[in-house]
Amino acid sequence: MSNPLIAGLLTGMLIVAPVVATAQPPSPDERPKLQSGFEAAIEKTLQETHHPDSATAQEAIMRLLELGPVAVPALTRGLWSDSSAQRRQCLRLLAQLGADARPAAPFVARLMCDENDPDIRRDAARTLAYLDAPSAIAALKKALDDETARVRLAAAESLIELGEAATVVLPVLTKTLKSPRGEDQHEAARLLARLGPEAAPALLDLHAALGEAETFATIRILEALGQIGPAAKELVPIIKEKVKDHPNIALLRTPTALALWRIDRDPLALTLLRDAVEANRPLLPQPHPVFLRINPTAQTRERIAALLQSDNLQEVLLAVDLLGNQSPDTVPRLVGLLKDRNLLLENHWRAAAILGRIGPDAKAALPALAQLRDANDRLPLPVAVAIYQIDPQPEHARTICDYVENREYRLAAAEAIAHLQPPGQAVIAELLLALDSKEDAFRLLCAVALWRINRGPSRASRRGASVAGRQRGDP
Numbered sequence: 001m002s003n004p005l006i007a008g009l010l011t012g013m014l015i016v017a018p019v020v021a022t023a024q025p026p027s028p029d030e031r032p033k034l035q036s037g038f039e040a041a042i043e044k045t046l047q048e049t050h051h052p053d054s055a056t057a058q059e060a061i062m063r064l065l066e067l068g069p070v071a072v073p074a075l076t077r078g079l080w081s082d083s084s085a086q087r088r089q090c091l092r093l094l095a096q097l098g099a100d101a102r103p104a105a106p107f108v109a110r111l112m113c114d115e116n117d118p119d120i121r122r123d124a125a126r127t128l129a130y131l132d133a134p135s136a137i138a139a140l141k142k143a144l145d146d147e148t149a150r151v152r153l154a155a156a157e158s159l160i161e162l163g164e165a166a167t168v169v170l171p172v173l174t175k176t177l178k179s180p181r182g183e184d185q186h187e188a189a190r191l192l193a194r195l196g197p198e199a200a201p202a203l204l205d206l207h208a209a210l211g212e213a214e215t216f217a218t219i220r221i222l223e224a225l226g227q228i229g230p231a232a233k234e235l236v237p238i239i240k241e242k243v244k245d246h247p248n249i250a251l252l253r254t255p256t257a258l259a260l261w262r263i264d265r266d267p268l269a270l271t272l273l274r275d276a277v278e279a280n281r282p283l284l285p286q287p288h289p290v291f292l293r294i295n296p297t298a299q300t301r302e303r304i305a306a307l308l309q310s311d312n313l314q315e316v317l318l319a320v321d322l323l324g325n326q327s328p329d330t331v332p333r334l335v336g337l338l339k340d341r342n343l344l345l346e347n348h349w350r351a352a353a354i355l356g357r358i359g360p361d362a363k364a365a366l367p368a369l370a371q372l373r374d375a376n377d378r379l380p381l382p383v384a385v386a387i388y389q390i391d392p393q394p395e396h397a398r399t400i401c402d403y404v405e406n407r408e409y410r411l412a413a414a415e416a417i418a419h420l421q422p423p424g425q426a427v428i429a430e431l432l433l434a435l436d437s438k439e440d441a442f443r444l445l446c447a448v449a450l451w452r453i454n455r456g457p458s459r460a461s462r463r464g465a466s467v468a469g470r471q472r473g474d475p
Contacts, residue, residue, distance in 0.1 A: 043077075094131065113143075189223065197229055218255075222256055253273070288322060330358070338365065349382040400420070
């Protein structure tokens with residue numbers, strides 16, 4: 001039975017740090033000082049992230065990420081490096097650390113205001129969203145007036161991510177739709193699509209932009225109109241006229257169909273999707289998933305099943321993913337892919353993930369999955385998850401738990417356990433041990449996994465309270 005106390009404590013883990021009003025972000029002279037003994041080692045590792053050998057550089061990046069919050073002071077100091085490449089690398093690493101790097105938010109905001117390089121100002125604006133830093137909202141609003149469009153758009157996206165009202169960003173997005181630069185129009189329309197129905201006040205601007213937009217900006221404008229939904233109904237005739245006899249109709253069929261279907265369930269959507277499926281061209285977005293979703297007939301499934309015999313690997317993977325256990329040919333085709341040693345490992349993992357989603361009906365694939373496991377020094381996590389989904393035995397659950405101790409895979413492993421909720425004391429013991437981690441995101445996932453497995457009081461609740469207290473600044 002659910003315990004409301006534990007639910008409250010776990011909810012508390014998601015509480016962000018309170019917004020503190022500051023008149024001005026800190027200056028470079030106020031940047032945090034590193035503890036003695038750490039500065040030289042961390043800054044040397046930071047330099048190694050630019051090593052010409054990619055393996056060395058990647059190893060240095062992983063070492064910094066493993067340090068978590070300990071690396072934040074060094075990365076913050078790096079924001080004022082004389083090297084623009086170093087400044088951008090520090091921003092990328094802070095973004096990857098996420099909420100653990102939130103203390104750097106005022107310094108990132110300062111960089112966004114003071115930096116001469118517009119690309120770095122853009123990266124700083126993006127980073128603030130990854131840091132989940134509501135204290136930076138004022139600085140991001142100021143960046144909406146930046147002289148460079150890509151900075152304004154990055155600030156707008158971060159404000160959307162941080163939950164600001166659509167009215168805050170609509171003026172800059174509608175203004176950018178009038179830009180003569182296709183890439184600026186493209187990005188503005190993409191962000192309007194993210195706002196969904198809240199972007200309805202921009203309908204007139206989208207209408208105006210649709211008339212003159214180049215093909216790829218048109219695709220994004222169509223997406224925005226579709227996400228706005230029925231409020232865009234008056235523009236349906238204009239959309240149809242736009243794509244009629246268009247020289248790039250092959251690129252526009254699927255986006256147009258999606259827009260027409262979302263706005264008004266227009267029957268032309270099915271015609272366009274059917275034409276796109278029959279054309280069988282490698283375009284994005286692929287028409288097959290949309291066609292199956294809005295027209296789930298046996299004839300549609302037969303069209304998709306025909307892709308199982310394709311020589312194009314991506315078409316095969318698309319077909320098996322869509323059909324799942326609805327076709328008797330799906331599992332044998334996936335087994336064949338698992339046995340093909342010429343495929344990239346990532347394609348093996350994708351095939352394994354699809355088999356996992358099929359579940360117990362894919363038991364015929366277990367020997368091939370075992371061979372894939374034995375062919376690698378360490379069983380890839382997607383394969384471990386797939387084996388458990390197909391055959392949920394305790395030993396398969398323990399294999400997933402082994403990844404909890406692996407720094408590279410532990411977040412994904414904890415998320416998988418939270419989703420799969422495998423029973424057993426061995427799983428619970430592994431998760432309890434993991435709650436001693438210093439990484440808040442990892443501890444949160446482990447606490448959620450324990451909550452879902454136990455559905456009652458556990459040490460997870462006490463750990464959850466600890467994390468929530470630290471994020472609020474409690475002693």
